[in-house]
Amino acid sequence: MYRTLDRAVVRDIALVCLADTLVGLSYGAIAVGSGFDPWVPIAMSLLVLAGASQFLFVGMVAAGASPLAAAAAGLLVNARHLPFGLAVGEAVGPGWRRVVGSHLMNDETVAFALGQREREAQRAAYWVCGVAILVAWNAGVLIGALAGTAIGDTDALGLDAAFPAVLLALVLPSLRDRGTRHAALAGAAIALAATPVAPAGLPVLLALAGLLLAGLPRVSRC
Amino acid sequence: MLTIAVTMLAAGTFALRFAGPALRSRVELPAAVEALLATAAVVLLTALVATASLTRDDGFAGIARPAGVLVGGVLAWRRVPFVVVVLAAATTAAGLRLLGAP
Numbered sequence: 422m423y424r425t426l427d428r429a430v431v432r433d434i435a436l437v438c439l440a441d442t443l444v445g446l447s448y449g450a451i452a453v454g455s456g457f458d459p460w461v462p463i464a465m466s467l468l469v470l471a472g473a474s475q476f477l478f479v480g481m482v483a484a485g486a487s488p489l490a491a492a493a494a495g496l497l498v499n500a501r502h503l504p505f506g507l508a509v510g511e512a513v514g515p516g517w518r519r520v521v522g523s524h525l526m527n528d529e530t531v532a533f534a535l536g537q538r539e540r541e542a543q544r545a546a547y548w549v550c551g552v553a554i555l556v557a558w559n560a561g562v563l564i565g566a567l568a569g570t571a572i573g574d575t576d577a578l579g580l581d582a583a584f585p586a587v588l589l590a591l592v593l594p595s596l597r598d599r600g601t602r603h604a605a606l607a608g609a610a611i612a613l614a615a616t617p618v619a620p621a622g623l624p625v626l627l628a629l630a631g632l633l634l635a636g637l638p639r640v641s642r643c
Numbered sequence: 644m645l646t647i648a649v650t651m652l653a654a655g656t657f658a659l660r661f662a663g664p665a666l667r668s669r670v671e672l673p674a675a676v677e678a679l680l681a682t683a684a685v686v687l688l689t690a691l692v693a694t695a696s697l698t699r700d701d702g703f704a705g706i707a708r709p710a711g712v713l714v715g716g717v718l719a720w721r722r723v724p725f726v727v728v729v730l731a732a733a734t735t736a737a738g739l740r741l742l743g744a745p
Contacts, residue, residue, distance in 0.1 A: 429724075433725040433726065464649060465653070468649070469649070469656050470656075471656055474652065482645075488647070488648030489651070492655070495656070499655070499659055499660075501691075503659045503663055504680070505660075505687065506660055506662060507667060507680045509664075510666070515668060520661070524660060526660045531684055578733060578737055579740070581695075582707070582732045582733055583736075586716065586719070586728055586732030587725075587729055588688050589696075590725055592685050592692070596685070601682050605690075608686040608687075609689050609690050609693035612690035612693055613697060616701060617701045628687060
């Protein structure tokens, strides 16, 4: 499976994993620094394996919110995985692979998979990226939670700009298609407009309305 | 309470992740619908790029982060290798912050 991937793609995945490890270090350190026992960030990273919702959960509980409310907010942030799964279900595979592979789903695995042309390469990119991020993220969080404040502020390293740039670089080839580009730009505008008023996670889901505005004519032509 | 909340978030997230592949395996979809689903994923990822680049909490993200993503985006558009794109985005944002940009 690994061999069906370009060496360049493997190198790109490795870079994303390095960045994920650094953010994981920071997440572990921040969670423990805001009063959680180390098992909380470590267990969450294994079982939830979704960075944005984990940061939100820890931040809300540390600020005094009820853990159940924080879990609900985290689920809203993670709701985008449902449409992601509809798009990459084929790459995940059947049987036990569907159970394990579903857990590996995240923004980067989906973007790397969609970036490949052939079915076989899509599956390979999905699994290689998914397993690599699982390992990288959990290693980072484990060390961060146990060693404490090794990396406090990943913004100083510019990692907050690196992650959107990763996704942008991966979706750009798809955006060369006009219909897709219109749908995506309309959706991005909707998400930006909704961000000040909607809870975290919802703006991105609302972006799917962009599909109705600009995506349908292209499909009906097919 | 904390254990219940973590379990709830983990189980719910898994259900959300599992639902898509499970549904896909039950029905044979026409090519047009498959294309629409792939477009939907691109729309979601683009919206993530936009919100993660430009907003922090409910407000504007400042200058350094959008500038970094913009530099990365321009390089990616010109088909510069991925590694350079990502490092340029991070270095731009980090450098602007060193210079005191928000």
